[in-house]
Structures are given as structure tokens and as C-alpha cells.
Amino acid sequence: MKHYDEILIGSGPAAYKMSNLLAQTDHQVLVIEGFEFGGTCPNYGCEPKIFLEGAVRNVLQSQQLVGKGISKPATLDWQQLMQTKLERFNPWPAETKENIAKTHDVESGYAEFVDDHTVKVNGNSYQADHIIIATGQTPNILNIPGKDELHTSFDVLSLKKLPQKITFIGAGFVSLELATLVAAAGAEVTVIMHSDRVLRGFPKEESSVLVKAMQDRGIRFMFKTNTQSLLAGDDELVLETDQGSVKTNYVVDATGRHPNIERLHLERTNIQYDRNGILVDDHLKTTVDGVYAIGDVVSRHEPKLTPVAEFEGQYLFNYLTGNTQDTIKYPTIGRAAFTYPVVAMAGVNPDNVVDNHSYQIKKVPLKYGSLYAGQNDQLSHLTLVFKNQQLVGVSAVGEHAADDVNNFLPVIGLKITGKEYRQAVMAIYPALADKVGGEL
Template identity: 50%
Template structure:
């Protein structure tokens, strides 16, 4: 049985970064992957999504100018060509990632499961690790309804060669909102089924509701407090039966009801590792209840955003902890997150919803972006909400606009570094008139 300093389960962003860091210490490493090398983000997640978003944003922005009478004819998205270009860019990435990892680690493809606290089995081979790192990520949540075999997931949509005439999404999270935006921009009629009474529940709800209004104005339909109960095939179409009035006849059904941790094949009980349906339990040192086993990335049950930068931050922390003698618990920085719909939704720091009733400790102010010449020229109807603490520091921001993601990125260091208006004016003279025009006004 071969023994290693580290066994790493998974090759997503967290695992990939950790492998590269451990290589600098000349550790013996075994990396195990049961799916695409590189994980979700570079293959069927954030990287291909943002690639598609570039074309989608351009088309929808042109269409908005056409409605204002400024552009005589807006653009039209060629979905088939866009998909062809996307596949040409990303098809080689899994093999390239495997080659890169193979240069610094032993690699095996297959599903790993624990035999005991130091031993795993993969493809009937046994391996021991002084430390084992679980970084197996998440996958689309599975719906247990009759006809579930007809469902597609986000990975399918991101490789969809032929545009459906009508698409039905199940779910109201960021995956549903983003992919619905993409397909609708290409010309598909889109219906979104939302189990509850709201979408994007982790975002500022005033702006989440506004995003729904904007998407409805472009023809996207929403059905709230609605769940599918059965899916049947009818010739070349599908019938989605609902708990409310229905049914819906559609060409393509996407399950975007959430994501679940990849843990059931690991046989965690064999190593007596604590876990729940939310993921693997870890402490503030990313250690499980078993001394030599750790978990990082989306597979954990931590109450932090499941984002690539967060996973990579955890990898860096774990390396510093295990190899550099860091003893402090993990302390997360200011985290920005966004929804690549149209308009975009983004936020960082404190969500205004969480402090709406706490006027003694926080002040909430809203700004209309169209007061800036930049946004007025873009025919932008965006809104920005800023949360200030008692000392008048910015501690939270939320925005809905065509450029919300990049706008909020500008605020992340202001929140994380606790920069006050005097420090800003003393140390910063950014380009004018652009986003700086907005920041200057807020920090006056």
C-alpha cells in the first residue's frame, strides 16, 4: 500500500491551489478526481458562464439602447455560434488541468471512499495519507419527482447546442436567474418556477424584486409558490405538472433547484467523520472531528458563500496552518458576490435586510445612479444601497445595475480595509468621470 504525506480528494479550485502550494514544500501527494479535472468552475461553472455573459450583456445592452431610440437596430444573439466558440475554448481544459497536476502529484481517476481514518480505496487500490483533504465540491440538487429523468442541469445548458423554443427553469437561485437571462437573450421563451415567494434569498430583497420586474419586462415569466409534481414526455415536448394551476408544455426543463455536497460516495462513516445534508462539518481551522482529516471548498457545511475565491482562500489558509505554523482560526475577509443577470445584482459586506430594524447602530442610504453622467449616458436605471456603521464607515453595499459586479468590486477594499472618507480623499485620485464619480459622491 502506497503512503503519502497528503491525499487530496477533488481537483477543483481549492484542491488545485493546495496541490501547487504543497509542491513548494516537496510533499508526497496523491490527487483523486471522480469527474472533470478542475472541478465545476472552469468546466461547467463560472468560467464558461462568464464567457457567455460577455455576448449576452452586449446584446441586451444594445437592445436597451434601441428601445431608447439611440441605436437604430439592436443586436441579435447567435446561440449556436456562441456555443461553438465556447466549446472550442473550454474543451481542452480538463486534460490540461490533469497534465498540470500530474507534474507535481500522483493522480488517479475514480471515486474514493474511506476505509478508515488514514486509508482510502480507489478502483480497488488502497492508499494511506498522513493527512487527507476533502475538496469534492457540490453538484446540482436532485429532484425526486416522477419524470426526473427528463430534467437537465446547469452543465447541460452550458453546452446546449440547439436553442429550445421554450425553456422551463425550476428554482429561483443565481443559476436559474443567470441561465434564464442567457437563453431568453438568445430568443428562447423562458418560464421560471419558484418554490417560495422570492428569488435570490441571500441578496438584498428590494433589489431581487426589482430584478424580477426587469426580467418580466423582457418577457421572462415567473410562477411563484409553484413546484413541479411530475414531468411527462409528449411527442417532442415535455409536460410539467404543477402543484398550482398548470400544466406547462415546454421544450426543455432545467433543474436549477440548488446544489448538494458530493459526499455520499465517500463513506464518511467509515472514518467517523461528522457531516449533514449541508456538507462536512469543520471547525474554524477547517479540521473535521477527525484530527488528520480536513475539508475545504463547497463541500463543507460552513455558512460562507460557495464561491471560487472563498475556496482558494481556504486552501491558502490550510497551507499556512499545516505547513507554515499558522495557529489562528480562519478569518474571512470582505467577500463580494454577484448575479450575472441583466441587470446585474451584486453585494459585499452586510446585507441591508439584516439591519433594516437596527437604526441605532447602522444607517442605510440609497443612491440613484442616473445622477451620474456615466450612468445617465448608458440609460442606466441602477440603484445602490450603502450601509454605514455608527462611525460612518461603509460596512455593506448592494447594487442593481448593468455594471453592478465591477462597481461592487470597487467597494470591497473600502469595506475590508475600513477606509474612511478622509483616507480616501488623501490617498486616492481615480479616473474621472467614471465609477470614481459615484464613489466620490458617497464618500463626501
Template identity: 50%
Template sequence: MKNYDYIILGTGPAGYRLAQLLANTGKSLLAVEGGLFGGTCPNVGCEPKIFLSGAVHTARASQQLVGRGIAQPAQLDWDQLMVTKKARFDSWPAETKAIYEKMCDVAVGYGQFVDSHTIEVAGHRYHGDKIIIATGHRPHRLAIPGSQYGHDSSDVLSLAHRPDQAVFIGGGYVGIELATFLAAAGTKVEILIRSDRILRGFYAKYAQAMVDAMEQQGVKFHFHTSATKIEPHEGKYLVTTNQGTQLATDYVVDASGRVPNTEKLDLPAAGITFSKHGIDVDDHLQTNVPGVYAIGDITSQKLPKLTPVAELEANYLYHQFEKGATAPVHYPTIGTAVFAFPEIAQVGISPDQAGDEYHIEERNLSGGSLYAGLNEQEAKLTLVYDSTDHLVGASEIGASAADDINNLVPVIGLKISRTDWERHVLPIYPALADKVAGLLKK
């Protein structure tokens, strides 16, 4: 059995960043991967998603401008777009594996705990002084009859041919984004929502505005509706719902959420505490077992499951392991977004969470020349101020919401006042950043 200073389970953004840092320390390091090298983000997540989003946004933006300077709107060719996407991304897992093999030792297979500091991979056992679990999340699959006929987000992001009809089950950010993409390409999309709203965690008013916008794009929503069965029928699929209805479709997408990759780890063998939400960690990202840590989407922490958060945690562990840092992990102000069309983005305190001690203002952005020129009639920005008139939260809906909110992340995180902004910053005009001073209180 070979001994290592560090064993990292998982090669996604969290594991990759930590391996990069530890590879330069001279310590022995083993990286373990049973799936795609690089994990979800670069293969079947944020990277291919934003790649596809570029074409989708361009097509939708041109359609908004018909009669306002655009004579012929762009038409999205899904099959061609997917060929272009595959040419860019299909080689990434092998390329990432080659990078790892230059950085450290690699074990291909799923790591399973034998005891608190020993893992087994493909019949071989390894001991690690420190073991870091970074195995991430995967798509949840509904436990209903016919679930095997459903597809997940990974399938959609590699779908070679566009279906004429698609039913999505779930209204989280993954389902909304992918439904937007297929609808833009011409697929007739219907979405089953088990509650009364989509995008929980985002500002409810803008989530409803997203529904309105998608309905105008031809998407049909079924609220208070869940799937109870999927079955083949005359070359299509029938989705039976709790409302007693049946929807005929060519393609079914199970977008019912994501779950932590814990079951193959045999965590009980190591005595590691975990739940359906993930692995429990303390404020130093250590599990209840000394010397065993967890970072990224696999943890049970109530944080956005985002690549930057995973990489931040990797940086933190490196400084703890190799630089003697002892302070608890600190999470900065975190911005999040849904890359549909329009986009929804937010940072800080949501207007839904703001109590009486906060002051809320909504700004209609459509009057500005930038948004008017793009025919962004529904672009809106809601701001949350505290009792000292400092900006503490912002939510936006609009085609450029993610970029716009990114202008406000440092304002909130650094507690920048209007005086500070005007003294130190002179942004590009005309763009939202130029208007930020007007959003800050004196």
C-alpha cells in the same frame, strides 16, 4: 499500499490551489479525481458562465440603446456562441489533468474512505498522513416523477442548440443567470418559484427589481409554484405543478439548488461528521477526525460558495501545514454577485439585515452620465452605515453592479474613511470609483 504525506480528494479550485502550493514542498502528494479535472468552476461553472455572459450583456445593452444612438440591436446567436464556448473550454479537463500529473501523483476515480487515513480509488488503497476533502458541490435533482427528463446547469452550459421554450425550476442565482442567457437568445422562458421571491440572500428590493427587469425581457414567473411531475407529451414535455397547472415546453431545467458531494466518500467509515449541508469543520478547517480536513464548497459552513473562498481556505491550510501557522482561519469581507442582466451585487451587511443601529441610504445612479449613456434607468445603489458613519454594507442593481461593488469591498474590509480615501486614492473619472469618496461619511 502506498503512503503519502498529503492526499487531496477533488481537483477543483480548492484542491488545485492547495496542490500547487504543496507540490513545491518536496512532500509526497496524491490528487484524486473521479469527475472533470479542474472541478465545476472552469468546466461547468463560473468560467464558462462569465464567457457566455459577455455576449449576453453586449446584446442586452445594445437593445437598451435602440433609439438612443443604436439603430440595429445585436441579436444573440446561441448555436454559434456555444461553438465558440466549446472551442475554448472542452480541452480544459485534459489540460488540467496533465498539469496535475506534472505536480504530483494522480489517481483517477472516486476516493472512498476505508478508515480515517486510508482511501480506496478504483480498487487501489492509499494512506495519507493528512487527507484534504475538496470534492465540492453538484446540482441538486428533484425527487419527482419524470425527474430524468430535467436538465441541470452543466447541461445548459453545453447546450448546442437553443430550445424555443424552456421551463426553469428554481429561482436561485444559477437559475436566474441561465434563464437570462437563454431568454436573451430568444427562448421563451418560464420560471417556477416555490416561494414569494427569487435570490434569497440578496437584497429583497433588488431581487424584486430583477423580476421586473426579466419580465420586461419576456420571462414569465410563477410564484408559490413547484413542479410535481415531468412527462413527455407530443414531442414536448409537460411540467405539472402543485397549482394543478401544466406547462408545455421543449426543455426543462432543474435549478433547485446544489448539494455537497459526500455520498461516494463513505464518510462513516472514517467517522467523519457531516450533514446534508456538507462536512463539519472547526476554525482550523479540520474535521472531527484529526488529520482530515475539508475545504471549499464541501464544508457545512455558512459562507458564500465561491471560488475565491475555496482558494483562501487552500492558502490557509498550506500555511498551517508547512509554515507553522496556528491562528484560526480568517474570512475577509466577501463580495457576491448574480451575473444576470441587470446584475445584482452586494458586500457586507445587507439592507434586509440592518437593524435600528444602522443607517441606510439609497442612491439613484441613473443620473450620472455613464449610466445615462447606457440607458441604465433602474441602476441603484443602497448603502449601509454603522453608528460611527463607516460604510459596512452595499447592494447594487445595474448592468455593472459586480464591478461597482468591487470598488467598495476594500472600503468596507479595510474600514477606509472618506479622509483616508481622499488622501490616498485618485481613481479614473468618470466611473463609480471616482464617486466613492462621496459615498463615505466624514
């Protein structure tokens, strides 16, 4: 049985980060991947999604400016856009595998644990000083009659021909971002959710602004609705809910994701996990010595995002190579839904402290600035949360919300005051400087 210094199970952002760092050492490393090399993000997640969003945003911006300087809005050619996307992203798994194989051994197949310290893949058993589980998450599939007709975000991001009517079940990041894309391309879109609001975890006000904007573009929302079954008709599908039937051509299950652990056979080990993923300590070690977990497969409070996964990969490399003995400490994390408008936030959510007198909440409309007025952006605004005059939270909705929140991250993360910020930074006008002014 071959023994390695490290075995990486998975090759997504967390594992790929570690793989690249370990390539700079003399460690013997095995990388095992049963899905696409590179994981979800570069193949069926954030990378292709943001690539498509580039064209979609320009189309929606042009529509917003009709009568304000643009006489004819742009239109989206979905087939052409998808072909461009496929040409760019289809080679990525093979290229990623090739890059890893330059410095590490590689196995294409699903790994399973034989015992606490032995994994098997393709009939071969291996052991290592450190086994790192980085298998990520996979989309949920509702257990309803007709579930075989359900599609996931993976399917949508490779959809060569756009159906006329598309229905999304769920109202999180994935659902609303994909709904924005296909609606801009001309599909009739319905979003169904069992709750009374979208993007739970983001401030309610910004989420409501987004829903209104999407509704104004013709996207239908069905709140407090439970999906019951999906029936195939002659030329369409019928989605039955407790609020009536929805006739559609394509249904996307966007009800969330779950940790990719089923194939690992953790029941053969003492590795503990819950519904959110594998349990780890503050060194990312599982309940078995020598076995660690990083990335979206980990059960943790921090958002399951690519930068967080890469941060964990960097930390665990430093810890396993003796460069740190400190426990992992996460930085201030920004997150955004790349809808139209974009919704973004970092730090304290204003909804959680609205009745707490220790915090002060300040709302800053942005529509009056020349940059926003010139884009006919009437929706954009910032919400700033202060505690003892220190900025501790920011949220935004608008075309530039992700950048707006990013601009405030150093103030929150470094815990500098507004005075210190203004003394150290003079931002470009009329972009950030016009937004911030004397608000900090």
C-alpha cells in the same frame, strides 16, 4: 500500501490551489479526481458561464440602446456562441490533469474511505499524513415523477441546439443567470419557484428590480409554485404544478446543490457532516485527526464561491506547512449574480438592519451620471449601509453592479473611513468617482 504527505480528494479550485502550492515543496502528493479535472467552476460553472455572458451582455445592451443611438440591436447566434465556448473549455480537464501530473501522482476515479485514515480508488489503497476532502457540490435533482427528463446547469452550459421553450425550477444564482443567457438567445423562458422572491440572501429591493427587468424582456415568473411531475408528450413536455400546467421543451432543475459526499462512504469513518457538508473546526479539520475539508463540500456560513474555496486552499497549505497557527479568518466577501442587470452585495444586508437604529441606510441612484445615461441604464442604484459612520455593507443592481461593489470592498474590509478613503484614493472620473462623490 503507499503513504503520502497529502492526499487531495478532488481537483476543483480549492484543491487545485493547494496542489499548485504543494508543488513548490518536496511533499509527496496524490490527487484523486472522479469527475472532470478542475472541478465544476472551470468546466460547468462560473468560467463558461461568464464567458457566455460576455456576448449576451452586449446583445442586451444593444437592445437597451435602440432609439437612443442604435437603430438595430444585435442578435445572438447560440450555436456559434456555444461552439466557440466548447472549443475554449473542452480541453481544460485534460490540460488540468496534465498540469497536476507534472508534480504529483494522479488517480482518475472516485475515492472512498476504507477507515478514518485510508482511502481506496481503482482498487488501490492509500494513506497520508493529511487527507484533504475537496469534492465540492453537485446539482440537485427533484424526486418527482418524470425526473429522468430533468436537466442541470451542466447540460445547459454544453447545449448545442437551443430549445424553443425552456423552464427553470428554482430562482437562485444558477437559474437566473442561465435564464438570462437562453432568453437573450431567443428561447421562451419560464422560471418557477416555491417562494415569493428570487435570490434569497440578496436585498429584496435589488432582487425586485432584477425580476421587473427580466419580465420586461419576456421572461415569465411563477411565484409560490410547487412542481409536481414532468410528463413527456409527442413533441413537448408538460410540467405539472400546483398552479397549473406548463408546456415546455426543456426543463432545468436549478433548485440548488448538495455536497458531494455520497461516494466517499463517510459512514466507515468518524467524519461528521450535515445536509450542508462536512463539519470542520476553525483550522478546517474534520472530526478525525489528520483529515481536513476545504471548498464547497464544507458546511459553513460563508458563501460557497470559487474565491472562498481558493482562500481555504491557501490557508490550509499555510497551516499544514507551519506557516501559520492562526485560525482561519475570512475577509469581506463580495458576491454577484451575473444576470442582466447584475445584482451584487458585500457586508451587511440592508434588509437585516432596516429597523435597527444603530445602522444608517443610504440609497444612491446612478442613472443620472453620464456613464449610465449614455447606456440608457435607468435601473442602476447603490445601497450603502453605515454603522457609526463606517461603511459596513453595500449592495447594487445595474450593468456594473459587480464592479461597483468591488470598489467598496476595501473600505469595508480595511475599515477605513470616508475621509481616509478620499485622502488616499482619487478614482477615475466619470466611473467610480462619479458614483461615489461625497457618499462615503
